[in-house]
Amino acid sequence: MAASSLAALEAVASAPRDEPRPVATPEPAADDTFPKLVLRHATVRGDRPSMREKEFGIWQTRSWAEAAAAMRSIACGFAALGMQRGDKVAIIGDNRPQLYWSMLAAQCLGAVPVPVYQDAVADEMLFVLDHAETRFAVAENQEQVDKLIGIKDRLPQLGCIVYKDPRGLRHYRQDCLLSLDAVQEQGGAFNAAHPDFFLNEVAKGSGSDLSVITYTSGTTGRPKGVMLSFDNLISAARLSVAFDRLNANDQVLAYLPMAWVGDHLFSYAQAIVAGFAVNCPENAETVMTDLKEIGPSYFFAPPRIFENILTQVMIRMEDAGLLKRHMFRYFMRLARRCGVSILEGKPVSLTDRALHSLGNLLVYGPLCNALGFSRVRVAYTAGEAIGPDIFIFFRSLGINLKQLYGQTESSAYCCLQADDDVKSDTAGPPAPGVELKIAADGEIMYRSPSVFVGYYKNPDATATTLTPDGWVHTGDAGVFTESGHLRVVDRAKDVGRLNDSTLFAPKYLENKLKFFPYIKEAVAFGDQRDFATCFINIDLDAVGNWAERRGIAYTSYTDLAGRDEVYELIAGNIATVNRDLAEDAALAGSRIRRFLILHKELDADDGELTRTRKVRRGTIAERYGDLIAALYSDRASVPVEARVAFEDGRTSVIRAELKIRAAAG
Amino acid sequence: MRDTVSPTTPPLRPIGEVLLKVEDIRLSFGGIRALDGVSFEIRQGEILAIIGPNGAGKSSLLNVVNGFYRPREGTITYKGKPHRGMRTHEAAASGIARTFQNIALFKSMSTLDNIMTGRLTKMRTGLLAQALYLGPAQAQEIEHRRVVEKVIDFLEIEAIRKVPVGKLPYGLQKRVELARALAAEPDLLLLDEPMAGMNIEEKQDMCRFILDVNDEFGTTIALIEHDMSVVMDISDRVVVLDYGRKIADGTPDEVRRDPAVIEAYLGVAH
Numbered sequence: 001m002a003a004s005s006l007a008a009l010e011a012v013a014s015a016p017r018d019e020p021r022p023v024a025t026p027e028p029a030a031d032d033t034f035p036k037l038v039l040r041h042a043t044v045r046g047d048r049p050s051m052r053e054k055e056f057g058i059w060q061t062r063s064w065a066e067a068a069a070a071m072r073s074i075a076c077g078f079a080a081l082g083m084q085r086g087d088k089v090a091i092i093g094d095n096r097p098q099l100y101w102s103m104l105a106a107q108c109l110g111a112v113p114v115p116v117y118q119d120a121v122a123d124e125m126l127f128v129l130d131h132a133e134t135r136f137a138v139a140e141n142q143e144q145v146d147k148l149i150g151i152k153d154r155l156p157q158l159g160c161i162v163y164k165d166p167r168g169l170r171h172y173r174q175d176c177l178l179s180l181d182a183v184q185e186q187g188g189a190f191n192a193a194h195p196d197f198f199l200n201e202v203a204k205g206s207g208s209d210l211s212v213i214t215y216t217s218g219t220t221g222r223p224k225g226v227m228l229s230f231d232n233l234i235s236a237a238r239l240s241v242a243f244d245r246l247n248a249n250d251q252v253l254a255y256l257p258m259a260w261v262g263d264h265l266f267s268y269a270q271a272i273v274a275g276f277a278v279n280c281p282e283n284a285e286t287v288m289t290d291l292k293e294i295g296p297s298y299f300f301a302p303p304r305i306f307e308n309i310l311t312q313v314m315i316r317m318e319d320a321g322l323l324k325r326h327m328f329r330y331f332m333r334l335a336r337r338c339g340v341s342i343l344e345g346k347p348v349s350l351t352d353r354a355l356h357s358l359g360n361l362l363v364y365g366p367l368c369n370a371l372g373f374s375r376v377r378v379a380y381t382a383g384e385a386i387g388p389d390i391f392i393f394f395r396s397l398g399i400n401l402k403q404l405y406g407q408t409e410s411s412a413y414c415c416l417q418a419d420d421d422v423k424s425d426t427a428g429p430p431a432p433g434v435e436l437k438i439a440a441d442g443e444i445m446y447r448s449p450s451v452f453v454g455y456y457k458n459p460d461a462t463a464t465t466l467t468p469d470g471w472v473h474t475g476d477a478g479v480f481t482e483s484g485h486l487r488v489v490d491r492a493k494d495v496g497r498l499n500d501s502t503l504f505a506p507k508y509l510e511n512k513l514k515f516f517p518y519i520k521e522a523v524a525f526g527d528q529r530d531f532a533t534c535f536i537n538i539d540l541d542a543v544g545n546w547a548e549r550r551g552i553a554y555t556s557y558t559d560l561a562g563r564d565e566v567y568e569l570i571a572g573n574i575a576t577v578n579r580d581l582a583e584d585a586a587l588a589g590s591r592i593r594r595f596l597i598l599h600k601e602l603d604a605d606d607g608e609l610t611r612t613r614k615v616r617r618g619t620i621a622e623r624y625g626d627l628i629a630a631l632y633s634d635r636a637s638v639p640v641e642a643r644v645a646f647e648d649g650r651t652s653v654i655r656a657e658l659k660i661r662a663a664a665g
Numbered sequence: 666m667r668d669t670v671s672p673t674t675p676p677l678r679p680i681g682e683v684l685l686k687v688e689d690i691r692l693s694f695g696g697i698r699a700l701d702g703v704s705f706e707i708r709q710g711e712i713l714a715i716i717g718p719n720g721a722g723k724s725s726l727l728n729v730v731n732g733f734y735r736p737r738e739g740t741i742t743y744k745g746k747p748h749r750g751m752r753t754h755e756a757a758a759s760g761i762a763r764t765f766q767n768i769a770l771f772k773s774m775s776t777l778d779n780i781m782t783g784r785l786t787k788m789r790t791g792l793l794a795q796a797l798y799l800g801p802a803q804a805q806e807i808e809h810r811r812v813v814e815k816v817i818d819f820l821e822i823e824a825i826r827k828v829p830v831g832k833l834p835y836g837l838q839k840r841v842e843l844a845r846a847l848a849a850e851p852d853l854l855l856l857d858e859p860m861a862g863m864n865i866e867e868k869q870d871m872c873r874f875i876l877d878v879n880d881e882f883g884t885t886i887a888l889i890e891h892d893m894s895v896v897m898d899i900s901d902r903v904v905v906l907d908y909g910r911k912i913a914d915g916t917p918d919e920v921r922r923d924p925a926v927i928e929a930y931l932g933v934a935h
Contacts, residue, residue, distance in 0.1 A: 056814035057826065167819075168877060285824035 032207030033230045035071065035108045037272045039202065042068035045248060045275060051097040054282040054290060062097055064275070070098070072198050074105035074180070077187030078136070079197065081160055085110030085204075088132045088213065092116045092125070092148070093140020095254040095280045098164045098180055100268060102138040107211065108202050111136075114213045114225070115259040117611040118144065119604065124223075124611075126151040128215050129158060132225055132456065137161045138180070142168040149174060207231040213456050214261050216408050217610035225456030226261070226408045236411035236450035237269035239432045243416055244298070244378045250276035251296045251375070255287045260612055262382070265412035266300050291372035299379040303386035303511075304613055306401075309371060310390055311517040315545050331359035332396075339364075339396030344420065364397045373399050380404050382413075383612060385488065385507060387515040388424040395422070403427050405488055409465065409472050410434070411450035415486045426485035436486065437471075443492050444478040447471045494617060496527025502589030504532060506617075509590065512580065516573040517542040521602050523615055524592070525628055531593040533631040535624070536570055537601055543569070558599045558656050567661050570597060578665030592663050594631050599656040600642055627658065636660060680901065681709030683742075684853060684885050685730065690739035692725055692909075699725040700736065701909040707853065712879055713887045714896040714917075717906035718929060723889045724766060726906065727855050730887070731763050732756040744852075757786045762851035764842040766858045766889075772831030776841050779830050780816060783848030784809040816847045819881070820874055836867035840874070847878065854878070856888035860895055868892065872899050897921065905929065 031037045041050065046065035053060050062070070083089070089106040091113050093099050103113040114132045116125055118140065125147055129137065135157055139145050145163050149172075152158055163169060164180045191198060211230040215223035240246075254267035271278045276298070281290040317328050338352040348356070368374050373394075379401045381391070386403065394401045405427030406413035414436060417428035430436040434448040447470045454462040465473050477492035489495060490507045498504050506524040509532065513522040520539035526532035538561050546569065547554055554560040578591040602608040607619050621628065630638035642654045685707040692700040700722045707713050715723050728734040730741065732751040741748045743759065751759075762783070770779050787809070788795075790802040798806075817823055820840055825833060830841055839859060846854055859875065860868045876899055878884050890896050896903060896917065903920040905913040907929040913920050920926055 056811065056818055057823070058814075167881070170880065282823045283821070289824070289827075 032234065033107060033202070033205040033209065034211065034234075034268070034272050035075075035104055035202045035205065037234075038064065038068050038071060038104060041272070041275050048248060048275070049277040050271075050275075051100065051278050051280065052294075053097050053280040054286070054293075057282075059279070059293070061277075067097075067101060067104075070101045070184070071104040071108060072191065073184040073187040074098075074101055075108035075187065075201070076190040076194075076198055077183035077185070078105055078109055078111070079201070080186040080190040081136070081183065083109050083111050083136060087111040087136065088114050088134040090114050090116050090129050090132070090134040090137040091258060092137060092144045093118050093164065093258070094284060095256075095258055095263070095267065096140055096164060097278075097280060099138060099140060099258060100254075100278070102162070102180070103212070103268070106136075107205065108198065110201065110205055110209065112210050112213055114215070115257075115264065116215070117257050117259040119257075120611065121605055122147045122150050126154060128223065128225075129155050132213055132215075133157050135159050139163045141165040145169060145172070145177065149177075152176075205230070207234065210453065212264060214259060214264060214408055217260070217612040217614065224458055224461055227453040227456050228261075228411055229453050232411045232450045232452060233265070233269040234273060235433065236265060236413065236448075237273040239450075240265070240413060240416065241270055241274045243418070243432060246270060246274045246276060246298060246378070248275035250274065250298045250377075251294060252276060252278055252298045252300075253281065253287070253291055253294055253296045254278045255281050255284075255290075256300070256302075257611065261406075261408040261412045262300060262302075266298070269411075288372070292370065293372075295372055295375040297375050297377045299373070299376050301379075301381055302383040302612065303381050303390065304383075306381055306386060306390055306394060307514060310393055311539055311542050313367070313371075314517045315542055318545070318549070328363060331363040332393075334359055335364065335396035336392065339398060340392060343395055343398055343400065344422070360398070368397055368399065373397070376400065378402070378419075382406060382427070384614060385511050386424075387511045389515050391424045395424075404431075405486060407472075407474060409452045409474075410446060410448060411452070414444075414446045414448070414474075417485075421483075421485075423481070423483070423485055426481055426483075426487045428486065429484045430486070438478060438480060439473075441492075442477045442479070442489075444474040444476045444486065444488070445471045446474070498526050498532065498589055499528065499530050500589055503586060504590050508587075509534065509577070509581075509592065510615075512577045513573065516576075518546065518569060519573060521609075521615070523602075523617070523620055525621075525631065526590060529632060532590045533594045533628075534574075534592050535620075535627070536595055536597045538566060538570070538597060540601075557601065558654060561597045561599055562656060562659065564659075567597065567659060570595070571661055571663055575664040578663060582665065591665060594660055594662050596627065596631065596638070596658050596660045599640060599658060600654055606643075630660060680711050683707070684709045684744065686742040687726075687730065688740045688742070690726070690729055690736045690741070692722075692729060692734055692736045698909045700729065702739075703906065703909070703911050704739075705904050705911060705914055707885055707887055709885055710879070710883055711885060711901040712875070712899055713885075714900035714903045715887060715889050715906065716891070716893075716896055716903060720908075721906040722909040723906055724857055725909075727763065727857055727887070727889065730756075731761050731855055754786070757849065760850075760852035761855065762846040762849040762853075763855035764839075764846050764857060764859060766861065768835075768838045768842055770830045770838060770842055770845070773829055775827050775829055776822060776825045776833070776844075777813065777817070777827060779841055780813045780844045780848045781809065783845035784812065786849060812850065813848050816844045819847070819877070820844050836863050836870075839863065839867075839871065843871075843874065843878075847882075847884075850882075851884060854884050854886045856886065856890075858889050858891065860890060860892055868895060875899060 031040055041064040047063050049061045050064040050067040051062045089111050091099050091103055106113045114134055116128050137148055137158060139148055139161060145161060148161050159176060161177050162180050162183055166179050207230045209230055210227055211233050212228050213225045215225050252266055256263040267278045279294045281287045317325060334355055338348045338356055341348050342356055376399050379399055382404045400419060402417040402422050404413045405415040413431055414434050415428040416431040434446055436446045439445050451470060451472055475492055477489045477495055479487050481487055490505045494506055496504045504526040509524040510522040513519050518539055519536055521537035523535040524532055540557055543560060543566060547560060552565055560566060574592050574595055581587045581591045604611050608616055610616060627638055637657050637659045640656050640658050643651050683706045688704045690700050690703045715726060717723050725734060729736050732753045732755060790805055794802040817826060822840060825837060830838060860871050872895060879886055900917060903917055904911060905920055905926050912925045912929060913923045
C-alpha cells in the first residue's frame with residue numbers, strides 16, 4: 001500500500017509537465033457566497049461527506065445535505081433570536097462541524113462571523129469582541145462560556161451566548177445563555193412559520209458582502225480585524241483549488257485554530273468551493289492519532305508542527321533497537337541522496353532507484369503511514385521559514401511538501417510552489433492572479449482579487465497598508481531568486497546589522513538552531529551589537545528523553561533547563577550551527593558567541609508568542625532586557641524572576657539563576 | 666465550578682432518600698478495634714466525605730461497605746434491604762463501584778481494556794460465545810463499548826485510549842481507575858483517596874470530574890480524602906472518624922467548627 005501511494009505521488013509529480021496549468025473554470029455567477037455554494041453541493045452531491053467528527057471513538061460523517069440542513073436550522077434559530085444583517089458573531093472553540101455551520105448560518109443572514117482564538121485568555125478575547133462589537137457569540141463548551149461570562153459585563157452589546165456542548169452548563173442561570181440545540185429547535189419552528197424566509201435571506205447575499213473578519217495574530221501591537229469579502233475568499237479558493245487540482249474526493253484535517261486565516265481558507269473556503277470533506281479531530285491531544293486514521297490527501301501545517309513531528313520521529317528512533325536504528329540511518333541517507341529526485345521525477349541511477357524501493361518497503365512507507373502521510377497528495381507549509389533540512393526530510397520520504405507565502409490580508413496566499421518547481425528556501429513564484437513586486441526598500445508588495453477590504457474600524461492602518469491602487473504593504477523583506485521565486489528574508493524590521501555591519505537576520509539563525517530536536521525555540525539578538533547571542537528554549541520531550549537515557553534526574557522544566565549537562569548538549573548544537581555559518585562569508589560574522597537557556601517555555605499566554613506561535617520580539621526584548629544585557633556583559637549567570645500567567649488568569653512566580661555560556665566556533 | 670452559579674440558584678441536586686445505612690459496625694483485627702460502633706447514612710445524590718487521622722478506620726469502613734471485610738457486628742442497609750454479609754461481587758452487581766488507594770489497574774492492558782473490565786458484572790454472554798464473537802456477544806460488546814466510550818469522553822482521556830496503563834503518569838492512572846468504576850454505571854461510588862499524590866492542577870481536574878459525575882449521572886459518592894480544602898469544597902456532608910469511632914457528622918462548616926474534630930486533628934492542651 002505504501003509503495004502504491006508513493007507511485008501515485010510520483011505520478012502526480014511527474015504528470016503534466018509541459019501542458020499549461022488548468023485555469024479556474026468559472027462557476028455560475030449565482031454562487032457568489034458560501035451559503036449558496038453549500039446549497040448547491042447539497043443538491044449536486046447531497047449524500048457525499050462534507051464533515052466528519054470523531055465522537056465516542058467513531059468517525060461520524062455528515063453529508064452535504066445534512067450540513068445544509070444544519071445551516072438552515074441554525075440560521076433560522078439565529079433569526080428567531082433577532083440576528084440582523086451586518087451583526088457580528090464571535091465563533092470560539094476547537095474545530096467542530098457545528099461551529100463551521102454556525103459561521104455559515106450567520107452568513108446566510110448577512111451577519112459576519114468573527115472567529116476567535118480558542119486559547120485566547122479572557123483579556124485578548126475582550127479586545128476582539130469589544131472591537132468587533134459582536135452581538136452574538138457561539139462557544140464550544142463550558143471553558144469558553146466561563147471566559148465569556150467573565151468579560152460580559154464589559155461587553156454591553158453582547159446579547160446572546162450560544163454553546164455547543166451543554167456539559168457542566170446545566171446550572172448556569174444567565175438569561176443570555178442557550179444551547180445550540182435549543183437554537184436549532186427554535187429555528188425549526190421559525191422555519192415552519194416562515195418557510196420562504198431562509199432562501200430569501202440567502203439570495204440577498206452577494207459576493208461583495210463582507211464574509212468574515214479575522215483578527216491578525218499581532219506580532220506587533222494589538223490585533224487588527226481584517227475584513228474579507230466573499231469575492232476575496234472565493235476567488236482565492238477557486239484559483240488555489242485549480243492550481244493543485246483539489247476536488248470533491250480530497251480529505252483534509254481541520255486542526256489549526258479556526259481564527260487563523262489558513263484554516264479559514266483550507267477547511268472552509270476551499271472545502272466549500274471544491275466540495276471536499278473536512279475532518280475534525282476528537283480533541284487537541286488526539287490530532288496525531290486522528291491524522292493517522294484519516295490519512296488526509298491535502299495537508300497543511302506550519303513549520304513548527306513539521307519540526308515537532310521530526311523531533312518525535314528522532315526520539316522514537318533513538319529508543320528503537322540497534323537494527324532498526326541502523327536501517328533508519330542508512331535509508332534516510334539514501335533518501336537524502338535520491339528521494340527528492342525520485343519525487344520530482346528526475347533521473348536517478350538504477351541502483352539508487354532499486355534501493356529506494358526497498359527503503360520504501362522497509363522505512364519510508366511504514367514511517368509515512370505511522371505519521372498519517374500515506375495518502376498526502378499535496379502538503380503545504382507556511383507562516384514562517386522552514387528549516388531546509390526539515391523540509392527536505394519530508395520531501396525525501398516522498399511527501400509532496402511545498403511552500404506558500406501569504407497573509408491574512410491576501411486571503412491566505414500570494415505565492416505557491418507548483419508540484420514540479422519546489423525549492424526548500426523560497427516561497428514559490430507569485431500565485432495565479434497575484435501581482436507581486438519588491439519595493440525599493442526591499443519590502444514585498446502584492447495586488448490580487450483576494451486583497452482584503454480593509455481593517456475593521458481602523459482606517460489609519462488600512463491607509464498605511466493598502467495603497468489607493470490596490471497594492472498591499474506586507475512588512476516583510478524579500479528578494480526574487482533567479483528562478484522567479486520569492487524568498488522571504490525576515491520581517492523587514494527584524495533584519496539588522498552587527499556593529500561591524502555584518503547582515504544580521506535573526507530568523508535565519510533561529511531556524512538553523514531549531515532544526516536540532518533538543519531546541520524548541522530560539523531568539524537571536526545582534527542588531528547594533530558587537531556580536532550575536534541567543535536565548536534557547538529546550539524541547540522538554542526530546543531533552544527529557546535524552547536525560548532519562550543518561551540517568552540524569554530532574555524535577556521540572558526549570559531544573560532540567562539549568563543543568564550543566566543540558567548546557568553542554570546545547571553548546572554542541574550551537575557550535576555546529578556556528579561551523580555552518582563560518583562557511584558563508586556573508587554570515588560568518590553573525591556566529592553566536594554567548595547563549596543562555598531560558599527557565600520557562602515562551603508562551604502565548606504570557607504574550608511572548610502570538611497565538612500562531614510566532615516570536616514577539618518586542619515583548620521579549622522588553623521583558624528579558626536584563627537577560628539580554630547580561631548576555632552582552634561578562635557575567636557567568638543572571639538571576640531571574642518571572643511571572644507566569646495561566647489561561648484562567650491566575651499568575652505565579654518562577655525564580656531561577658540562569659547560567660550564561662560562551663559558544664564554540 | 667459551583668461558584669459560577671448565582672446565589673439565588675435552587676439547590677443543585679435534590680438530596681434524596683437514604684441509599685445506604687450503616688449501623689453500629691464493629692470490626693477488629695486481632696486485638697485492634699478498627700471500627701468501634703460506627704453508624705452513618707449516605708443519602709441519594711450526595712457527596713459524602715469520610716475524613717480522619719491515619720489509622721482512624723476510613724479505608725476499613727469503605728471495605729465493609731463494599732463487602733471486602735465482614736464486620737463482627739452491625740447491619741448495613743442498602744437500598745432499603747439489609748445486607749449484613751454482602752460479598753464484593755454482590756456489592757458490585759447491586760451498583761456499588763470503587764477505586765483504590767493504591768491504584769489497582771492491569772498495567773499492561775490499554776486504558777480502553779481496563780475500563781472495559783468495569784463492565785464485567787454486566788456481561789451476560791458466556792466465555793465461549795465471547796471467544797467466538799457470536800451474535801449476542803457481539804451486540805453486547807458493542808453496547809458495552811458504547812458505555813465505555815461515553816466514560817472516556819466524559820473524563821477526557823481520548824488521547825490515551827490505546828496506551829498501556831503502566832506507561833501513564835500517576836494522575837492519569839487515577840483517572841483511568843475512576844473511569845473503570847464509572848463504566849459499571851454505579852449508584853454508589855466509593856473513592857479511596859482519589860487525589861492522593863496529585864499536584865494542584867490534577868487535584869482541580871479530579872474535583873471537577875467528581876462534581877460532574879455527581880451532577881450529570883446523579884451518582885451518590887462517598888470519598889476518603891486527606892486534603893481538607895478539597896473536602897470542604899466538594900462535599901455536602903462530612904463524617905469524621907478517629908480511632909475507629911465516629912466523632913462528627915455534618916456539613917463541612919459544622920465539622921470545621923466541631924471541637925472534637927479540632928482536637929483529633931490538632932490536639933488540645935490539657
